[in-house]
């Protein structure tokens with residue numbers, strides 16, 4: 001079970017996620033209560049050991065801005081939540097990034113990993129980072145490639161969500177916060193442990 005913890009902005013939260021065994025650490029570079037400047041992401045990403053992915057999250061920014069901010073951040077992976085075309089993914093691939101495409105079942109984009117050249121697909125609610133669950137019935141058939149389930153996951157519901165949809169991995173932001181935008185290291189530990197125990 002691949003586990004991504006997203007929206008980190010403090011060293012102690014990065015440390016908690018790494019120590020708990022998260023596979024990917026996400027930093028939000030788009031307007032959000034969790035937004036972090038590229039220079040601050042660089043400092044946080046430097047705390048992440050090799051082998052754990054560092055992910056810069058964007059939503060709807062122009063491609064030039066994404067390329068510039070991702071390079072400045074020092075991450076290895078870019079996650080796009082907008083309506084970016086396959087050409088944007090190709091450009092970021094040429095820059096050397098691994099790629100995550102995030103969409104929702106209602107979004108109209110293909111629910112197939114790799115459709116735009118990405119390495120990983122995230123299926124999320126239409127309002128990413130909101131903590132909202134979405135109706136699993138909207139998914140129909142699960143993607144065959146590696147995909148992460150996101151949207152309203154938390155330590156106490158991740159096992160049930162995994163049992164229902166059998167994703168390759170999970171992604172969380174709001175569910176490991178007690179105050180919106182502020183991560184809780186203990187909830188991060190609980191989430192990663194519960195997710196790792198959940199059978200895909």
Ligand SMILES: O=C(O)c1ccccc1N[C@@H]1O[C@H](COP(=O)(O)O)[C@@H](O)[C@H]1O
Pocket residue numbers: 006007026028030031032033034057058059081102122124128129130131132150151152153171172173174175
């Ligand atoms: O976390 C954010 O604030 C955010 C903002 C804009 C785009 C994506 C964002 N995060 C992604 O949202 C989901 C998790 O959402 P939830 O809060 O757990 O319901 C995940 O894909 C994050 O990478």
